[in-house]
Amino acid sequence: APLFRITMLYLGEGVTKMVFTNHHLLWDGWSFSRLVGSFISSYTLLESGGDLGIPEVDDYGVHIRKVLSSDTFKAKSFWKGYLGELEKATVLPFVRDEKGRNKIFGNREDKLVISQGIQSYIERHHITANTLVQGVWSYLLSRYTGEDQVCFGSTISGRDSDVVGIEDKVGLYINTIPVCIDIRGEMFVSDWLQELQGQHTIAREEYGYLSLSSIESQSSVQGSLFDSIIVFENYPVEE
16 A cells, blocks of 8 residues: 555756556556546646536446456356367476466567558458467467467457447456467468457457456366466557
8 A cells, every 4th residue: 555656756946747656456558548648638727727627427336347247157158168179278488497487587678560561461351460469479389389279368458348438437447368279370371360360359359357267267277378468558548
């Protein structure tokens, strides 16, 4: 405690810096973007002598209650079928010490550049940049592990498109779900990526509300199914 705090630092010569620190338990990246945007808008309005009025109540409990009332039997049945052919967990082969597997053993940041050629390819075959990245990672995992079937985690927004104003709501909506894929040498890459996208879309949009532990419990594989995840951040950020 506290789960968030605001620190004002006076730097001299009329300059003040505000440092906002928060625990990820409270909200996701999308929500934080909306919070900052709302703060700047409110600050600008007050500075010009405007009136904020009464803000609309954002009840995160609506999301929680909806998740708790969802059909878990149907969701578990889907994940049981989806994970049915998975025979073993997909773990990166670079860490031999099992106890140290979840510790960072290297940090490197590379910027992914979507070239015009790549953009044309994904548009022509009706796939997303996220699907392309997932396909690349699937192939790399297959090469690293020597397995034809691989599994990794995908962090999803968890925002139900049917909910009015969902893009402006604040809370911890994200979830991580498994992505399992067979590396099929006999398929065209475009067909393989479209299949990957189709399966992931159903899993994400219709059954992505189950917790990861509940999903993994539907597999015959004991314990965690993967030790790598892809977080494809594609949420609005105001200037």
